[in-house]
Amino acid sequence: MGNEAIIMLLLTGLVLVGGGLAASIVLGPKRWNKVKEEPFECGIETQGPSWLQFRVGYYLFAILFLIFDVETVFIVPVATSIKEIGLVAFIEVVIFFVILGLGLLYAWKKRALKWE
Numbered sequence: 001m002g003n004e005a006i007i008m009l010l011l012t013g014l015v016l017v018g019g020g021l022a023a024s025i026v027l028g029p030k031r032w033n034k035v036k037e038e039p040f041e042c043g044i045e046t047q048g049p050s051w052l053q054f055r056v057g058y059y060l061f062a063i064l065f066l067i068f069d070v071e072t073v074f075i076v077p078v079a080t081s082i083k084e085i086g087l088v089a090f091i092e093v094v095i096f097f098v099i100l101g102l103g104l105l106y107a108w109k110k111r112a113l114k115w116e
Helices: 003-027 056-073 075-080 087-109
Strands: none
Touching (some): 056 087
16 A cells, blocks of 8 residues: 555544544534533432442453454454465464463453452
């Protein structure tokens, strides 16, 4: 890919993001009040403080789930076309699963999957 293509890609991204932000500022609602700034959950008024501190374990568990979920999504295209791709692709998928398993083993040994 040439430098011109990279510059055009970056400019297109900047124009689209900037255009979306500008449109939301220009076309968005202008009236603000105290009720709109309150946290909202299921139509029920909040009871107690709205900002609660969660344990790090929740975030770690969510990040691990996303990592393994996104990685396994990449296996679907290979699995559907494994006959056309051949033995090399099969070996790459096996290596991928080994790396994924090692990551899971590492998380397990570090007790990142233990819910306490």
